[in-house]
Amino acid sequence: MLPKFIWLVVISAAVAITPQTPDFAKRLSAPELQARMKAITDLEQAAAADPSVLADQLLQKALLTLLEAENARVAENLASFQATQHSQLGEGYAEYYAQVLGLANRIRSDDRLSSPALDSRLRRALVFGTYNPDSEFVGDLARDGDAIVPFVLELSRATDGPSKWNANALIGALFASQKAGALAAPLSASSAASLRAASRAALADPAPDVRRWAVRAVMRAEDKAAVPKLEQLAKSDPDADVGGHSVRSLAAEALRHLR
Numbered sequence: 001m002l003p004k005f006i007w008l009v010v011i012s013a014a015v016a017i018t019p020q021t022p023d024f025a026k027r028l029s030a031p032e033l034q035a036r037m038k039a040i041t042d043l044e045q046a047a048a049a050d051p052s053v054l055a056d057q058l059l060q061k062a063l064l065t066l067l068e069a070e071n072a073r074v075a076e077n078l079a080s081f082q083a084t085q086h087s088q089l090g091e092g093y094a095e096y097y098a099q100v101l102g103l104a105n106r107i108r109s110d111d112r113l114s115s116p117a118l119d120s121r122l123r124r125a126l127v128f129g130t131y132n133p134d135s136e137f138v139g140d141l142a143r144d145g146d147a148i149v150p151f152v153l154e155l156s157r158a159t160d161g162p163s164k165w166n167a168n169a170l171i172g173a174l175f176a177s178q179k180a181g182a183l184a185a186p187l188s189a190s191s192a193a194s195l196r197a198a199s200r201a202a203l204a205d206p207a208p209d210v211r212r213w214a215v216r217a218v219m220r221a222e223d224k225a226a227v228p229k230l231e232q233l234a235k236s237d238p239d240a241d242v243g244g245h246s247v248r249s250l251a252a253e254a255l256r257h258l259r
Contacts, residue, residue: 105140142174
């Protein structure tokens with residue numbers, strides 16, 4: 001039997017190493033934004049100290065539900081901004097959203113999902129998230145391969161520009177990772193055909209920024225069926241600014257690559 005003072009040391013160490021975990025699942029669903037911001041910051045710190053925190057199924061569901069809610073909030077704000085030129089999301093929201101997206105993605109990439117039922121729902125929420133099309137996040141998410149194709153195709157049919165940018169960026173990243181043999185689930189023939197068709201259709205989008213991402217996507221997809229449209233874009237697209245990043249210059253580069 002251990003002496004009393006040793007037991008006290010053991011008990012103190014256990015308390016220091018495993019403090020009582022806050023009820024994050026409840027806190028993440030708080031109606032007040034400031035409360036959710038505090039909860040997500042505390043969760044981020046707790047997960048940094050003890051990654052096993054993210055293995056809790058109730059927490060995973062709460063985090064996924066939060067990401068879906070914030071995705072809807074961002075979409076509503078975009079629609080409102082287009083109408084009023086005024087954002088309804090206050091200072092600090094972007095950083096908070098990035099924390100939510102990052103923790104949700106960590107659950108996916110660390111294989112911490114405790115329920116297969118959450119897997120598909122989480123992938124869709126991440127694909128439909130808010131991120132830069134040229135970010136590392138795109139390449140990381142694309143490595144899931146065929147499992148995210150239905151959501152990428154759904155995203156490509158969105159009406160707003162940022163969603164179309166991200167859809168085409170993901171399409172390009174999927175094909176690049178397929179070529180490198182880095183996909184967790186290789187693209188099926190039907191998935192590859194559907195993705196190429198989606199980016200080919202986006203070459204005719206009225207928005208030049210969407211067409212730019214579509215050109216990059218068909219080039220990375222090595223879609224030779226896109227050559228006629230690329231020839232047209234390289235010759236007469238209205239977006240012909242100098243600097244090498246116009247639709248015309250990108251289409252010319254894609255043609256050189258595909259030929």
